[in-house]
Amino acid sequence: MMIVAALVLAGVFVGQVQGLRRAQELRKPRNMTTENNQVMELLAQVHKKRMKVAELKWTNSPEANLSRALWATDTYCYDKDVNGDLKCHNCPKQWSHYNGMCYKPxxxxxxxxxxxxxxxxxxxxxxxxxxxxxxxxxxxxxxxxxxxxxxxx
Structure with missing residues (x-):
């Protein structure tokens, strides 16, 4: 009788272990989906940071500085003095300067x-x-x- 009871208990224990394994297997896809979502979000964050780094590199690059300088020269230096040199102004062409501000009538x-x-x-x-x-x-x-x-x- 003892052996039968022990076998029954062993069978119950094995059944519980198998049930736990099945439950873990069922939970795996949900956990993997959550993990995949987290990985995708982290990859998106890495991509955004790389884009920001590239933007900062461009902003501080000699090319960007030259581009800004050329824009400023084209916008504010449009007249020539008596020697033929460009004369720069406080405001763009067709704008008026008054009290430190530029106005365009x-x-x-x-x-x-x-x-x-x-x-x-x-x-x-x-x-x-x-x-x-x-x-x-x-x-x-x-x-x-x-x-x-x-x-x-």
Whole structure:
């Protein structure tokens, strides 16, 4: 009887071990999916960091410095002095300098609504170029004139 009981207990134990193994096998795909997701996320982070390093290398490269210098020269140095040398200015061509700021008077006549639309298009362009600025408009509202300011960056 003892031997039968021992065999039954051994059978139960073996059954439990096999059940645990099956449970582990069933959990494996879920764990592997989680691990795969973690690996993919880490690879994406590595890719982003490599892109940032490449961007920083370009930003600090001689080519980038030369590109910025040429842009500045083209934008701000547009007149020649009496000797024929380029003369640089504080503001781009067609802009006015006053109290340390550059202003561009708009010479095309527009309705107020057209001017606002034009400002919106220009501000989008300025955002792409990384330029910050302000727009000031005067509007007649009934019997009162109002200054309207808009900041774009």
């Amino acid at each position: 708009e010479t095309d006549l527009k309705t107020f609504d057209e001017a606002v639309k034009h400002l919106h298009v220009c501000s989008i362009s300025q955002k792409v170029q990384g330029v910050e600025g302000y727009w000031v408009g005067l509007r007649h509202d009934g019997e009162v004139w109002r200054w309207l300011n808009a900041c774009f960056n």
